[in-house]
Amino acid sequence: MIELRHLTRVYAGVPVVDDVSLNVPEGEITALVGTSGSGKTTLLRMINRLVEPTTGQVLIGGQDVAGQPVHLLRRRIGYVIQGVGLFPHHSVARNIATVPRLLGWPPAQIGARVDELLQLFQLDPATFRNRMPHQLSGGQAQRVGVARALAARPDLLLLDEPFGALDAIGRARAQADLRGVQRQLGTTMILVTHDINEAVQLGDRIAVMDHGRILQHDRPERILTDPATPFVQALIGPGERAFHLLSLSAVLGMTQPGQAQGPAIPREASLRDALAECLWSGRDALPVEGGGIVTLAALRAHARQAPE
Amino acid sequence: MxxxxxxxxxxxxxxxxxxxxxxxxxxxxxxxxxxxxxxxxxxxxxxxxxxxxxxxxxxxxxxxxxxxxxxxxxxxxxxxxxxxxxxxxxxxxxxxxxxxxxxxxxxxxxxxxxxxxxxxxxxxxxxxxxxxxxxxxxxxxxxxxxxxxxxxxxxxxxxYATRRGPFLAETQTHLALAFGSLGLALAVGLPLGVAIYLTARARGPVLTVLNIVQTIPSLALFGIMIPLLGWIATLPGADRLGVSGIGSFPALIALFLYALLPVVSNTLSGLQGVPLPVREAALGLGMTRGQLLAQVLIPLALPSLLAAVRIVLVQNIGLAVIAGLIGGGGFGTFVFQGLNQTAMDLVLLGALPTIALALLAGIVMDLLLGMSRGAQA
Amino acid sequence: MIGRVLPALVAGLLLIFLLSPDSFAPLFRPFTRNGAPPIYGQTSLLALTLSHLAIVAVAVIASTLVALVLAVLVTRPSGREFLPLARTVTSVGQTFPPVAVLALAVPVMGFGTAPTLVALFLYGLLPVFENTLAGLTGQPPEVAEAARAMGMTDRQRLWQVELPLALPLILAGMRLTAVISMGTATIGSTVAAKTLGEVIIAGLLSSNTAFVLQGGMVVGIIAVQIHHLFQRFESRAARAAGQGV
Structure with missing residues (x-):
């Protein structure tokens, strides 16, 4: 568990992060979402001490990070940034091996770990191991960046707008990859993003920040259905929230017995996909692969504001 | 603190x-x-x-x-x-x-x-x-x-007191060498730079030749100019143009040759540095090539040209000292006389004004550059 | 193709000329007058060339080492305070004419090789320092950030990230220094340093164009070779630093 206690960071007399306390549960993705200048990046950077807090504490597994040698602390925490920051003079393998090498792992173990990670991110080790960063596409470089951050099996992965430089298709793919890898490895992740969509897609929990403070910290569905302040509501976007909400659940949980016409929809598809299919094909119900149906009426019922 | x-x-x-x-x-x-x-x-x-x-x-x-x-x-x-x-x-x-x-x-x-x-x-x-x-x-x-x-x-x-007259004369010569070679280099280098901007094929050869000129040690280039220009001066009509193998002329030509590369390459890079959208907008507004060059490209390349003038002035004020070794005059006359007589005061009389002049030229040009960049920002 | 063969050919010719200058006498004879010797004979051209190169090499190595250390120091947090000053001093220092620096070194060092070495060393500091500074400060911020975030110590960042990435620019600085030093070292002969300038000055004093030509050509050709050699290193280093095309 990562515990932030009354963290404050003041620049030139102005608090950029203002008395933030937050508990980040292990094995989950927590999305810090807010507009630019909300203090979310500064908050993230205080966790691995790229920024030192003016006051307050960061506890990882109950230990205050302020008491640890900073380079040793950082080797235990993965960090991914928007520009990726691959070392241009090191091959892909050497980039991924950075922290294991700093930690003095035996070469054979490092080699095996590099290949394992490349495979995990669907990059063929034989093809990519010896490539240089400038020979990678944006999406590939980004995946190598995440692989590098995960190389030494960190307790915690910090991601700062990791997909900001990718185009829409690349971003969707990278988000799915990250979700998959997180499910597989169970790594605790804290993700900074300005994109509420991304936060909803990836976050097990979302913390909304504005002016250095956390306005609401909760599960995505609660944030969507019960925004704590007008700012949170505006951030979600009233025109979008129904769709966000539908995108959180899979068809699987909404199937009911019955018969419907037309092609079937996969069980893992989101409710949002199901709604889109209903509207597009003009049907009131869709058959679900493996049996059962999902009805437009049920979708409508699901996408409504929580009762007061 | x-x-x-x-x-x-x-x-x-x-x-x-x-x-x-x-x-x-x-x-x-x-x-x-x-x-x-x-x-x-x-x-x-x-x-x-x-x-x-x-x-x-x-x-x-x-x-x-x-x-x-x-x-x-x-x-x-x-x-x-x-x-x-x-x-x-x-x-x-x-x-x-x-x-x-x-x-x-x-x-x-x-x-x-x-x-x-x-x-x-x-x-x-x-x-x-x-x-x-x-x-x-x-x-x-x-x-x-x-x-x-x-x-x-x-x-x-x-x-200085014992050489007031010669000092003023050599100062004039030194300035004439530095600024004269700059003027010649601008007169030849600007059109040459524009020409190789317009014809890409000529770029490589021209820049290669100018680069090789830069590697010739100044001592040798100054030295070669004497017989070379002396020979040219014997051709009919050359003396009327002021060509001469003795005095300051060989030094002036050597300095001019060194100054060509900065002028030509900065003209080229200044012109190439004009953003493509600006060029296309100008053409889109119906400018002819000549108007484009005169009204858009050259004004935008001005900081790069001023940078060339700075390089040339500072470099040639320093190099003009070598003229003193081949009888071309300038502050170098005192430096090398002083070295010959092991009279260090005389060396200083030549070296200190040279340094002061180079520093002043560098500072003034930096300020002009700052102004030209400020005007475009 | 020509870019590789031509320098090798020229280098080969130069070597033959230095080993057996007299066999080139017919080529230089047209540039002499009144039966003056076409080839400089006071000192062997080979010895002068080696001495010239040695002076340049010592000066370039010394200025590179010192400039590297200085540039690293002013880019560390503890030396940051010196950075703006260092930039100013470098840009002002480069306006000092090398000849004047040489002349000023004489009163302090006396005649001979020493003032030449000192002048070349001082003058050579600036390009290497300036380029190293550009190389160390111009790196993509996200790379430095990533290195820090992965738990590299300051020393590890310097040796594993910053210096390798700055290497192409450092080499470019060394190239500038070496080429400038080749030319400036000839002027060293006016204060009695053993360089190829001796040949040129002998030519100037006796109005023997052949001497001026051979001295100038040897220096110029070597300078061009050094230039090419460094450019090869630079592009190799740039490729290794992932900046290659």
């Missing part, structure tokens, strides 16, 4: 206070004895204390940049005046042969306060207008120091 640079300057300057400020020599050739500032003249210890106070106070971090700059200037004036005072005091009356020359202590103190001045100015970050004012102020100060007669007994100034 201590200012670390301040500590460095203080160490440098205080070392200078303990080293000889001047050398007292029975005549201009033989070595002499070193005399420190404190031993140099009656008010020497007082000035030494004052200089040390400025240096030590400069270690404190709290000074405003303006105050730091002013203190450094005061220090510089103090150091230079001490040189003059020491010379006036130490020279035996009526002895025309004895010399008082600046020594290691003087140069260290000068360096310490010059660094302090540079540090102050860097922190002050004056606007372009303020920079012009500061420059003018420093020049007036320098002229006042030289004109006051305070330094007249210093060895270099004694050399």
């Amino acid at each position: 201590m200012s670390r640079p301040g500590v460095l300057f203080a160490l440098l300057g205080i070392a200078g206070l303990f080293l000889p400020l001047v050398h007292l020599r029975p005549n201009r050739i033989v070595p002499g004895e070193g005399i420190t500032l404190t031993a140099g003249f009656a008010t020497g210890p007082l000035i030494a204390v004052g200089l040390a106070a400025i240096l030590i106070a400069g270690c404190l971090g709290r000074w405003s940049p303006g105050l730091r700059t002013a203190a450094a200037l005061l220090g510089l004036v103090g150091v230079i005046s001490s040189l003059g005072l020491a010379a006036g005091h130490l020279l035996p009356k009526g002895n025309g042969l004895a010399r008082v020359a600046p020594a290691s202590g003087f140069w260290l103190l000068l360096a310490a306060f010059a660094f302090m001045l540079a540090d102050g100015l860097t922190r002050l970050r004056p606007s372009v207008a303020a920079s012009w004012l500061i420059l003018a102020g420093v020049l007036v100060l320098a002229a006042a120091l030289l004109g006051s007669g305070m330094l007249d007994q210093v060895s270099v100034m004694r050399e």
Whole structure:
């Protein structure tokens, strides 16, 4: 568990992060979402001490990070940034091996770990191991960046707008990859993003920040259905929230017995996909692969504001 | 808070206070004895204390940049005046042969306060207008120091006093060499740069040739010009154009050749640096190629051209010294005469104005560059 | 193709000329007058060339080492205070004419090789320092950030990231220094340093164009070779630093 206690960071007399306390549960993705200048990046950077807090504490597994040698602390925490920051003079393998090498792992173990990670991110080790960063596409470089951050099996992965430089298709793919890898490895992740969509897609929990403070910290569905302040509501976007909400659940949980016409929809598809299919094909119900149906009426019922 | 640079300057300057400020020599050739500032003249210890106070106070971090700059200037004036005072005091009356020359202590103190001045100015970050004012102020100060007669007994100034006429003539020659070669290089290099911008095929060969010219050692290029131009001068009509194998002409042509590369390559890179959308917008508005060049490309390439002028001026003011070796005149005449006679005061009479001129040209061009960039921003 | 063969050919010719200058006498004879010797014979051209190169090499190595250390120091947090000053001093220092620096070194060092070495060393500091500074400060911020975030110590960042990435620019600085030094070292002969300038000056004093030509050509050709050699290193280093095309 990562515990932030009354963290404050003041620049030139102005608090950029203002008395933030937050508990980040292990094995989950927590999305810090807010507009630019909300203090979310500064908050993230205080966790691995790229920024030192003016006051307050960061506890990882109950230990205050302020008491640890900073380079040793950082080797235990993965960090991914928007520009990726691959070392241009090191091959892909050497980039991924950075922290294991700093930690003095035996070469054979490092080699095996590099290949394992490349495979995990669907990059063929034989093809990519010896490539240089400038020979990678944006999406590939980004995946190598995440692989590098995960190389030494960190307790915690910090991601700062990791997909900001990718185009829409690349971003969707990278988000799915990250979700998959997180499910597989169970790594605790804290993700900074300005994109509420991304936060909803990836976050097990979302913390909304504005002016250095956390306005609401909760599960995505609660944030969507019960925004704590007008700012949170505006951030979600009233025109979008129904769709966000539908995108959180899979068809699987909404199937009911019955018969419907037309092609079937996969069980893992989101409710949002199901709604889109209903509207597009003009049907009131869709058959679900493996049996059962999902009805437009049920979708409508699901996408409504929580009762007061 | 201590200012670390301040500590460095203080160490440098205080070392200078303990080293000889001047050398007292029975005549201009033989070595002499070193005399420190404190031993140099009656008010020497007082000035030494004052200089040390400025240096030590400069270690404190709290000074405003303006105050730091002013203190450094005061220090510089103090150091230079001490040189003059020491010379006036130490020279035996009526002895025309004895010399008082600046020594290691003087140069260290000068360096310490010059660094302090540079540090102050860097922190002050004056606007372009303020920079012009500061420059003018420093020049007036320098002229006042030289004109006051305070330094007249210093060895270099004694050399100057006996060579007033030749010095002015060589100054003119030096300036003519540096600016004349610049003018020639602009007259030839600008059209050449535009030409290779327009015809990409010619770029490689032209730049290769100009690059090779740069690698010819200046000594050799100056030397080759004498017989080469001497031969050309024998051709009919050449002498009417002023071509000559003796005097300043070979030096002028050598400097011109060195100046071509910066002018041509900066013209090219300045033109190439104009953003494509700007070029296309101009064409889209219906400009002809000539209008595009004259009204858009060349004005936008101006900072790059000014940068070339800076490179050429600074480089040629320095290289013009070599002309002194081939009878081409300029400050180099004194440098090489001095080296031949092992008369270091004479070397300084040539070297110091050269350095001052190069520095001044560099600073003035930097300010002009700043103005041209500011006008486009 | 020509870019590789031509320099090798020229280098080969130069070597033959230095080993057996007299066999080139017919080529230089047209540039002499009144039966003056076409080939400089006071000192062997080979010895002068080696001495010239040695002076340049020592100066370039010394200025590179010192400039590297200085540039690293002013880019560390503890030396940051010196950075603006260092930039100013470098840009002002480069306006000092090398000849004047050489002339000023004589009163302090006396005649001979020493003042030449010192002048070349001082003058050579600036390009290497300036380029190293550009190389160390111009790195993509996200790379430095990533290195820090992965737990590299300051020393590891310097040796494993910053210096390797700055290497192409450092080499470019060394190239500038070496080429400038080749030319400036000839002027060293006016203060009695053993360089190829001796040949040129002998030519100037006796109006023997052949001497001027052979001295100038040897220096120029070597300078061009050094230039090419460094450019090869630079592009190799740039490729290794991932900046290659």
